[in-house]
Amino acid sequence: MEVIRAKRAGACYGVQRALDMADEVIADGSRAYTLGPLIHNPQVVADLAARGAEAVDSVEEIRWERAADADAPAEGAATAAGDAPAVVIRSHGVTPQVLAAVEDRGFTVVDATCPHVSRAQHAAAELAAEGCRVIVVGEAGHPEVEGLRAWAEEAGGKVDVVAAPEEIPEGLYDPVGVVAQTTQRRENLEAVVAALREAGLEPIVKNTICSATRQRQEAAADLASAVDAMVVIGGRNSSNTTRLAEVCALTCPRTFHIESTDELDPEAFADCRRVGVTAGASTPENQIAAVEAFLRAL
Ligand code: SF4
The missing domain is CATH 3.40.1010.20 (4-hydroxy-3-methylbut-2-enyl diphosphate reductase, catalytic domain)
Structure with missing residues (x-):
């Protein structure tokens, strides 16, 4: 079975940049927080949390005290002591008030707002x-x-x-x-x-539209019309992934929106000669590669 990836698929520039910036912060074991999930992808968010970058809903949730005050750290799941943890601003950006609140509390701001x-x-x-x-x-x-x-x-x-x-x-x-x-x-x-x-x-x-979304949709539509089945990878809470699946389903009724390979039923591809793969802007490369490898092995 031939597995073909859409010409544009997966993490866009801004999302990849935010992931890289968060990775860099926690690479040496430092602790960090992201204001909201860094991207709409539950697996990536869980992996980041496991490696030290936990998602919080607001800066007020972060309990942190300077090393000098660390004898009695504040209660809370997100309690830390020592150097100020970094707070990563996600690609969507934040309001000036939120930015000021992060700075006022002494956190190190890692601004991953997409340019x-x-x-x-x-x-x-x-x-x-x-x-x-x-x-x-x-x-x-x-x-x-x-x-x-x-x-x-x-x-x-x-x-x-x-x-x-x-x-x-x-x-x-x-x-x-x-x-x-x-x-x-x-x-x-x-x-x-x-x-x-x-x-x-x-x-x-001021036309402030970014072309990444359109390019992904156009590439997905092109591919969907030329294959027997389409697999669209990305979080169910990701609106751009859901939109990609809708676009593919218009010309390829056998379109599957999945978050990971566990959801793929080999039977569904039994009579397929060509399968297309695309992924939302919040889907990292390793997840796309895993799905492609799974399909090729069928
Ligand atoms: S504006 Fe949004 S879609 Fe475009 S590159 Fe930045 S994060 Fe991605």
């Missing part, structure tokens, strides 16, 4: 500083979007998050600036901008 996300944060802040009402095209509540909102507000702006043109508030007036969550579809950004123009506005548009 594409940093660019979007700066764009949002810049528009706000120029006096624009800032429209963030994206999914309200997503950590990256809440970060963009907070960076713009910090710069004095009023912010609206809209997922689609229908959500544009009424009564806007120029100057209006637009940024996008990095994983947005270009068509959606264009639709929002077109709706603003139809409303008589002249929006200043």
Whole structure:
């Protein structure tokens, strides 16, 4: 059976960079914390925790006291003493308030915010500083979007998050600036901008979309139409992996979304000559290689 990997698959630049930065911090046995799971991949998150980089929901959860005070360390699962542990900021980025809270508590900040996300944060802040009402095209509540909102507000702006043109508030007036969550579809950004123009506005548009998601979807769609079955690897809580599986299923009904090889049933591939493999942006190389090896051995 031929096993073919999509031309673009797996960890994107920003996710791989965050993983590498966390690895570097704990390489010498140092302890670290990540603010939220570093990536949407339960196996990787568990492995990082086992090696010393534990995920916490907020900086307040981290119990740490300087060496001089370490006689009676604070209670809590995340108690440590000695040198300040590092706190790794994940690729989605954080609000300026969270960043300040990490610094104020004396932790070493390892900022793994993806440079594409940093660019979007700066764009949002810049528009706000120029006096624009800032429209963030994206999914309200997503950590990256809440970060963009907070960076713009910090710069004095009023912010609206809209997922689609229908959500544009009424009564806007120029100057209006637009940024996008990095994983947005270009068509959606264009639709929002077109709706603003139809409303008589002249929006200043900063296209902050990153191409990694689109490239993965296009490569997966190409491959799915040319194979007997598709295996899509990635966390079930990863929206980009789920979207990849949906894209593949459009042309390849035998599409399997899995997190690891344990979920693969050899019977399902009995009559396959060609099987395609792709993976979400939070899937590291070793997991893709393991699935490919499993399929080749069938
Ligand atoms: S999808 Fe793009 S913006 Fe998001 S982490 Fe990956 S490279 Fe960065």
